[in-house]
Amino acid sequence: MIDIAGLTKTYMDGDQKITAVDNVTLSVAQGEFVSIIGHSGSGKTTLLSLAGGLTKPDSGRVVIDQTDIWSLPDDALSEFRNKNVNFIFQFASLVPTLTVFENVMLPSAFGSCCEGLDEYAKSLIEMVGLADKMKSYPSRLSGGQQRRVAIARAFVNSPKVILADEPTGDLDEATEAEILDIFRKKNADGVTFLIVTHNQSLASAARKRYAMTGGILKEL
C-alpha cells in the first residue's frame, strides 16, 4: 500500500545542515497498522509529511497504492490526497467559523462530493460520540471533543491511508482509549494506518512498530 524507498530530507538550520529523514525505506501493506515511535525532533513528523505529499523529499520515492506521489504535478497531488489519504495532526485543527458538522464535511469542499456524504459525516460524528454537538462551534467544545471531530473528519473522504501525528497527544487516558478504539474499528474496515507517536501505549497497539532516531528508521 505504502512503499517508501531511500527517502531523505535535509534542511538548513543557520549554517548547519540537518538531515531530518535519512535514507528511510519502509513498506506498509494494505490494512496494516504501523506505528513509529521516537523523541521530539527525531524526524518522524517530517517522515509522515513526506509520505503524505506535504513536503518534497530531497531524494527517494513514495508510492501509495501504486502511485509515485512525488512524480505528480501539484494539483494532481492535491487531488490524490483528497481521494486517498487523510491526516490527523497533533493539534485539533478545526476551522473556528464552521460547525462540527461543517468541519467534518470540509474535505468535500476540495474535491468531488458523493451521494449520501452528509449522512456518512453524521454517522462519523455519532461514532466519535458527538451526535448532540453537530451544530456546535469548536469554541464550545473541549480539547478532547475537538480532537474527536478532527478524527471524524479524517475518515469522511473514505481514505485508504490515515497518517496520524500524535493523535492522542495531550488527551486523558479515557479519551485516548476511545480514539484507539475508533482506529481499530476503521483498521478492521481496511484502512491503512501509519501513526507517529512518542506514546508507548499507542505505539504498542500497532502490529508493526518502528523507532526513529536522528532521521534513521529501525524496525522494533
Added chain:
Amino acid sequence: MKKQGFYASVVTMAASAVLCAGVAVSAAGEMPKLKGTAYIAGHGGHLAVLNLASGDLDRIVVTGAGGEIAGQIAGLTLDPSAKEAGGGTHGQALVGRNLYVGLLNGKMMKYNLDTAELKDLGQVGKKFCGTVMGPGGNLYCEDMADGHVYVFDPSKDKAADSIPVGMAVCGIGFDKGDKHAFVSDMVQGKVFVLDWSTKKVIKDIPGVGTFIHQGRMNPAKTEFWVTAANEFTVEATGPVPNSVAGKGKAEVVIIDVEKQEIKSRIDLTEDGAFSHDLAFTPDGKYALVTCRTYANDSVMLTIDTASHEVLGETSLCLACHEAAGIQVTIDQGSPLLCGIEVDWAK
C-alpha cells in the same frame, strides 16, 4: 478709425525719418550702428529696454512673472511641473507713446512711455503671444491658448474682433494692400494664410518647424520671417522636448509672401540661440532677432537680411539682472525673453 490711421502714419513717417538720420550702415559682416530703443517682453513680467546706440539696458515692470509653457497651450500641457501662468509679458506694440503689452494671462496693459502710467485694460484673450500693429491702426494679438487672433482697437482700448485661425497662434504679418495675413501656429508648426477680406484661412504652409514662435513681415512686404526655435516636437502623445535632447534646429524660416511658400532658412543652432521674435530695421536691411539661450541670459542677434549672416549678439538680461541681484526662479532659472518692438524715433 481715422485716428488710428493717423497714428500709424505718424509712426511710419517718424520711423522713416529715423532710418535716414539714425541708421548708419556699416560694411558687410560688421555690426551696424543703429539708433533706437528696443522693448523686449519677458516672462519675468517686465520689458527689457535696450538703447540700440549705447547698448545700455533698463527695464519697465508691467506685471508679475509667468511662463508660457506653464498651464496649457492649445489644450496641451507642455510642462506639468510649471504652475499656471500668472502674468509675464509676451508681445507689445507701440502706438504713439503708448506701449500696448499683451500678457500671458490674456490681459492687455497700456504703458505710457512719457508719464510711466500703467493701465490694466482688462481681460481680452486667454494667453497672448505676439502683439503687432496692423491694418486699420489696430493691434493684432495672437492667442496661443485658443488659436484666435484678437483685434484690439487702441483708440477705444477695446477688443474689436476675435478671429479663429489655428490652435496656438503666435505671430502675424500682412502683405501689400493687406490682402493676406500670414499667421504662425506654434504647435502645428505651420503658417496660415488668411484672405483678409473674409478673415478666412485659405491656405497653410506646413513644415515651418516643430514648435514655432512669432513672425514678422519685412518692410518691403516680400518676406514673412518666422522664428522657429523648435524646442518641442508636438506628437499625438504630447510635446516632446527637443531642446533638452538637442535634436531640434533653431532657425529663422523665411516665407516668400508672393509664392506663399518657404523660401529659405537661417540656421541658428550653432549660435545656441533659440529664436523667438524679430524686428526689422525700417530699411529692411537688418533683422533684430530676440533669442533665448535657456541659460542665464537671452540675447538679440543682428542678422543681415540679404546675406543671412549673423553680425553680432547683444545680451539682454544679464547686465541688468546681475546689477540688481535678480535670481530667476521660473522657467528652470532661465530668463526667457519673447517679443520685440523698436521705437526707431527715440
Added chain:
Amino acid sequence: MKKLGLFYLAVRNIRRKLFRTVSIMMSVAVVAGTLFSATMVIYSVKRSIAVGTERLGADILVVPADAETKARGVLVSGEPSTFYMDRSVLDKVKAVEGVAQVSPQVFIESSSFSCCYVGNAMLVGFDPQTDFSVKSWLADFSIKEFGPDDIIAGRGIPTMVGRTLKFYGHDFNVVGVLAQTGMTFLDSSAFIRMDAAYRMAEESAKKAVKPITVTPDQISAVLVKVAPDYTPQRVAVKINYAVDGVKSIPSDEVIATVKDQLSKLLTYLLTIGGIVWVMALLLIAVVFSMIVNERQREIGLFRAMGAKKGFMFKLLVTEAALLTTAGGVVGVALGGIMVFSFKNLITTQLKVPYLWPSTAFIVELLAGCILVSLVTGVLAVLYPAALSARMEPYNAIRKGE
C-alpha cells in the same frame, strides 16, 4: 446538504473578526461614497447647465455692462435680479456682423408679486414677434398662438395648465408648465408676452400693492443667435466693441464658468478620493497579509486535505472581493443619502444649478462604483493570495504552530 463551497467558506471567514471586517468595509465605503457622490453632483450640474442652456436657445445673452455679475447670477444660480437698458440696444446688436437673430426680454422680480406666489422667481417678458427661445417650447404644449394673457410657468412654480396666476393684479392663464431643467432661472420663472409685461407694469400703479416702474423703452437682455459661420465668442467680442454699455455673455462661457468651478471641486474630491483609495488598497493588502500569516496552519491543513493552490488563491480573493463589494454597496448607499439629503446645500454653496441624472445613469454609476470597490479588493489581495497559494503545506502547518 450541499457540498461546502468556496463562497460559503469565504463568507464564514469574513465573520471571524468583526472589527477588522468593518474597518476594511468602511475604508472602501469612503472611496465608493466619494466617487459616487462627486460624480453625481458634477454630472447633475453639467446636465442642468446643458439642458438649461439648450432651453434658453440663445448663443449669447447681451445685458447692461454694469449688470454682468447679476446676469451671470441669474443664469447660473437663478438669483432673481432685475436690470434694464435702453431698447435701442436691440437694433445696435442686430447690426453687428455675425448676428443672425435677436430677441429682447424684460425681467421683473417676483418678490413684488401682489398675491398667490411669493418665492425666488422672476417674470420674464418675451417678444413673440422676434422670439426664438420660448417659441421652441410652445410646440411642446401644442400652442399656436400665445395670447396676451397667457403664461408659461417654470416647474418650480406651484401651478398647472388651466389655472390662473395673478401678478401685480393681472390675471394670467397658465398654458404650459416647463419640464424641470435644474436651472433656477428657468424653473422658477414665468414667461409672458413683453407687451403684457409692460401693460401689467402700467396697471400695477392701480392694481398692485407695490407698483413696478418698467417702461416699454426698457429691456433687460437681448438674446442672440449667431450666423452659421461665426462662433458665439467672436460675435460677443464684436457686440461688446460695437455697442457701448453692454456686455455679451456667450452661453458656452457660462458653461465654461460652471465647469471651471466644478473642476476645482472635482480636483479636490478626486485628490481626497485618490488618497483614500491608495490607503484602502494598502490597508486591505496589509490586513490580508496578516490574515495569511494568522491562518498559516489552516492553509496547510486545507492543502493537506486536498485543497489545490488555485483554491487557496481564490478563497482569499473571494473574501476580499466580498468585503470590498459590500463596502462599495454601503459607500454608494451613504453617498446617495448624502447627495439626496444635501442637494439644496450643495446648490446654494456652489451657486450652481442641479438636475438629477437619468435612472440609467444612476444605475450605471452605482454599478461602476461597486465595480471599482470590487477591483480595489481584488488588486489589494493579489499578493497575499499568491503568498497563501505558494505555501508548502508542511511548512505552513509547522509555521502556524
